[in-house]
Amino acid sequence: MKIRQDRLAINPLQWVASADGWIDPTLAPSLDEQLTAVRDAGITALHSAVPGDLTPQAYAAKLAEYGISAAPGYIPVRLTDDESEQQGFRDAAARVAAQHAELGVPTVFLAMGMAKDAERVTRPAVGHLAEQGRLERVRDLLAEIAGIVRAEGITPAFHPHVGTWAETELETRFVLDTVDASVLAFGPDMGHLAWAGADPARLVRDYADRVASVHIKDLDLGLAAQAREAGWDYRKTVLAGLWSEPGHGNADIEGFVGALPEDFDGWLIIEVDRGARPTPEESVRLCGEWAVKQHA
Numbered sequence: 001m002k003i004r005q006d007r008l009a010i011n012p013l014q015w016v017a018s019a020d021g022w023i024d025p026t027l028a029p030s031l032d033e034q035l036t037a038v039r040d041a042g043i044t045a046l047h048s049a050v051p052g053d054l055t056p057q058a059y060a061a062k063l064a065e066y067g068i069s070a071a072p073g074y075i076p077v078r079l080t081d082d083e084s085e086q087q088g089f090r091d092a093a094a095r096v097a098a099q100h101a102e103l104g105v106p107t108v109f110l111a112m113g114m115a116k117d118a119e120r121v122t123r124p125a126v127g128h129l130a131e132q133g134r135l136e137r138v139r140d141l142l143a144e145i146a147g148i149v150r151a152e153g154i155t156p157a158f159h160p161h162v163g164t165w166a167e168t169e170l171e172t173r174f175v176l177d178t179v180d181a182s183v184l185a186f187g188p189d190m191g192h193l194a195w196a197g198a199d200p201a202r203l204v205r206d207y208a209d210r211v212a213s214v215h216i217k218d219l220d221l222g223l224a225a226q227a228r229e230a231g232w233d234y235r236k237t238v239l240a241g242l243w244s245e246p247g248h249g250n251a252d253i254e255g256f257v258g259a260l261p262e263d264f265d266g267w268l269i270i271e272v273d274r275g276a277r278p279t280p281e282e283s284v285r286l287c288g289e290w291a292v293k294q295h296a
Helices: 031-040 056-065 083-103 132-151 169-178 190-195 200-206 221-230 234-239 253-258 280-294
Strands: 008-011 045-047 069-071 074-077 107-112 155-158 214-216 268-271
Touching: 008 280, 031 045, 031 056, 031 280, 056 069, 056 083, 074 083, 074 132, 083 107, 083 132, 107 132, 132 155, 132 169, 155 169, 169 200, 190 200, 190 214, 190 221, 200 253, 214 253, 221 234, 268 280
Parallel strands: 008 045, 008 268, 045 069, 074 107, 107 155, 214 268
Antiparallel strands: none
16 A cells, blocks of 8 residues: 555654663653654654643644644553552543544554563563453453543554563454454554564454554564563663664565555554664654655
8 A cells, every 4th residue: 555645653752762771751852853853854743742731732733833743642551450540541541532632633542551660571572471361451441441532532542562461462362352343443563563473464454444543663573583582671672773763674564554454544653662873863864764755
C-alpha cells in the first residue's frame, strides 16, 4: 500500500532517551524546538501529548503554527491493587481520550505500562513469569480502560509493549481474542513485537479488521535475538544499539506496511526510542528523509 502523507507522524522519543537506557520526559526540549525540528524534517503530524499548561485548543493552534497536525497519542496503565492508583489510571484515560476528541484524533494507543524495577524489565521480551491468571487481569484492565476511552468517542488500540505483562505474540492474541472488537482495536508496534520474537506482519494480517493505527520502528533483529537468549535486561538491550531510524536497521518495515489492508485509513507513527545518531535532531531528520521517500 502507498503511505498517505497526511497519515504519517512521529513520536520523537529521541529527545527523552536517558543515558541509562530509559525514557525521561524531563529531557524534552520546548515544544517549539520539537516542532521546528519535526517541521524541518518534512514530517507533518505529531503524536499527541497535550502539555499540562495548554488546553487542547491551544495545543492544536501551536501545532498549526508549524504546519503540523495531531496524531494518536498513548495511554499506559498498570496492574495494581491500590484503588486510588486504579482510579488515577481511569481518570487519566478519560482525560487523554477527551483531549483526543477535542483535537479531532479518533484513535489512541492503549498499553500496559513499564516500571524500572518491574520483573519483565529485568527479563524482557520472553514472556517472563507468564501466568494465566495475571494475563486475565491484564485483559480485564485493558477492557475496562477501553470502555472509558470509548465513552469519549475515541477508539482504543491495544499496543503490546516489551517489558510489560502484555508483550508476547501469545499474550497479544489472547487479549485480542477475548476482548470484543467493538471494545478494543489493535495498534501494533512492529518493533516491540519483533523484539519479542513475533511476526508483526502476520499479526497485522490475522487481525486486519481491527488495526486502527500502528507504530513504525526499525531495529537490529540479530541483537534482539541475542539479548533474548542471553537474558539481557531492557536497558542493556537498548544501550547495545537495538533501535535505529527507519531504513537503518534490518526490520521488515515494507512487509509490515504491506500487510495492512488496502483500505487502511489509520496512522503510521514513526518512533525511535533511542536514536542511533549523535543528536536527536539528526535522528528526527533521518526519520523525515524516510517519511518523504514513502510518499514521493
